[in-house]
Amino acid sequence: MSSTSEQPPTTLNAGADGGEWLDKTLRPGVWDEYIGQSGVKENLRILISAAGERAQTPEHLLFYGPPGLGKTTLAHLIARDLGVSMKVTSGPAIERVGDLAAILTNLGKGDILFIDEIHRLNKTVEEVLYPALEAGVLDIIIGKGPSARTIQLDLPAFTLVAATTRIALLSAPLRSRFSGGVHRLEFYTHEEIARIIRRSASILNVTLKDEAAQTIAERSRYTPRTANYLLKRCRDYAQVHKRTLDQTLASEALDALGYDTLGLHHADRDILRIIIEKFNGGPVGLSTLSAATAEEVATIEEVYEPYLIRAGLLERTPRGRTVTPRGYEHLSLPPPQNLFSQ
Numbered sequence: 617m618s619s620t621s622e623q624p625p626t627t628l629n630a631g632a633d634g635g636e637w638l639d640k641t642l643r644p645g646v647w648d649e650y651i652g653q654s655g656v657k658e659n660l661r662i663l664i665s666a667a668g669e670r671a672q673t674p675e676h677l678l679f680y681g682p683p684g685l686g687k688t689t690l691a692h693l694i695a696r697d698l699g700v701s702m703k704v705t706s707g708p709a710i711e712r713v714g715d716l717a718a719i720l721t722n723l724g725k726g727d728i729l730f731i732d733e734i735h736r737l738n739k740t741v742e743e744v745l746y747p748a749l750e751a752g753v754l755d756i757i758i759g760k761g762p763s764a765r766t767i768q769l770d771l772p773a774f775t776l777v778a779a780t781t782r783i784a785l786l787s788a789p790l791r792s793r794f795s796g797g798v799h800r801l802e803f804y805t806h807e808e809i810a811r812i813i814r815r816s817a818s819i820l821n822v823t824l825k826d827e828a829a830q831t832i833a834e835r836s837r838y839t840p841r842t843a844n845y846l847l848k849r850c851r852d853y854a855q856v857h858k859r860t861l862d863q864t865l866a867s868e869a870l871d872a873l874g875y876d877t878l879g880l881h882h883a884d885r886d887i888l889r890i891i892i893e894k895f896n897g898g899p900v901g902l903s904t905l906s907a908a909t910a911e912e913v914a915t916i917e918e919v920y921e922p923y924l925i926r927a928g929l930l931e932r933t934p935r936g937r938t939v940t941p942r943g944y945e946h947l948s949l950p951p952p953q954n955l956f957s958q
Contacts, residue, residue: 642816642844643689649815650693652808652840653686656799660690663796664697673726674698675796676749676776678734680783682922684841685801687779691730694777702728707736713744713756717769720754725772734778735785742790749776749793803838803926806830812840813847817861822851827863835870835879837923842879849873878927878946883911887920888929888947891939897952899936 644650647657660677667674674694679687695702703719710716710731723729731737737745747753754769778794780786791798804812810826810833817824824847832850836843853869854861874882890908891898906913911920921937924930929943944951 642819643692645696647693647697650686650689651811651815652804653690653801656690656801659797659799660694664694668698673773674775676794677778677796678783678786678791678794678798679777679779679801680781680798681801682803682839683781684839685803686840687801688730688732691728691777691779694775695728695730698726698728700724700726700728702730704730704732706732707734707738710737710741712738713741716741716744716748717754717756720748720771720774721769723772723774726774727772728775728777731776731778733780734790735780735782737790739787742787746789746793804840805838806833809833809836809838809840809843813843816844816847817851820848820851822847822854822861825860825862828861828866831863831866832870835875835877837879838926846870846873846875876946878929879923880927880929880946884920884924885947887911887916887924888939888943891930891937892944892947892949897944898931898938899933900938901936905937 647661650657656679663674663677677694679690681687691702691704701724703723705719710719719729744755747755748771752771752773754771756767756769757765775796776794783791783798810829813829813832813836814824814826817829828850832843832846836846850861850866850869853872854865857865859865876885887905887909891900891905894908895904900908902913902917906916909916921930921932924943925932927942929940929946931938931940941951
């Protein structure tokens with residue numbers, strides 16, 4: 617596969633701009649194009665090189681972390697580096713043991729099986745996967761009752777690369793099978809995000825000022841997927857208004873999308889305002905906050921709250937959620953007199 621930077625402009629213009637084709641084009645095709653996660657990349661380089669010198673298949677790998685940080689991209693890069701095929705599926709897609717058997721028996725020697733959101737894998741399927749990972753065999757039960765019998769199928773050596781956004785939901789037996797390593801992907805810095813944006817802009821044939829790249833990076837929530845989304849929307853804004861994508865235009869486009877200077881969207885700011893206006897800044901319990909915002913508890917806890925806490929705008933205390941002084945400052949609201957005495 618050729619480098620994505622070598623794709624001709626006509627290819628991009630002919631594709632479906634809003635779908636998977638463009639996202640696939642922006643995905644790094646070689647290790648040098650994959651920015652960030654240097655520790656993970658170095659560990660993978662050693663694992664792959666050592667396995668290659670022994671003429672063995674690399675051991676099974678697990679990547680975890682918030683969505684959009686590049687877990688799937690790493691799997692594609694590993695397959696490309698090894699020169700093998702990769703079968704892509706997801707935990708919810710493997711509903712029955714027969715589904716898993718069909719996938720495993722169609723793998724070639726040295727191939728990679730990538731399972732996204734593996735924490736949603738059916739428990740019965742998970743138990744059948746154990747001997748496949750450890751011994752390279754697949755146990756299938758044929759028939760029912762006293763006449764049932766087990767057939768053991770030998771599988772070619774393969775590498776399971778799995779990804780999850782919720783590693784705590786993985787059972788301990790499954791986690792222990794990833795003998796090649798369990799790697800946590802970290803959030804990116806603004807400088808790394810700006811480099812990713814400049815690379816994506818070159819692929820999209822977008823003239824981008826450095827200040828504009830920095831502005832987009834600061835509102836991208838430290839996540840490459842969000843950064844690429846914001847870049848594409850800024851490009852659209854510049855195209856429609858027949859203007860150069862500079863810092864001023866980037867700010868205008870992102871403001872129009874509802875992303876403020878810290879990357880907060882409407883829903884994020886609504887949560888902070890409701891805590892301040894209805895509960896005097898907190899503390900407020902999660903279930904109460906859920907009722908007040910008309911959002912599910914899981915949505916607040918898993919979607920909105922992590923970034924608000926990371927940005928230093930919200931604090932999780934034993935008594936509930938509290939808006940920090942920085943949260944008041946960001947919303948240009950005066951903090952209550954007793955805020956610092958709580």
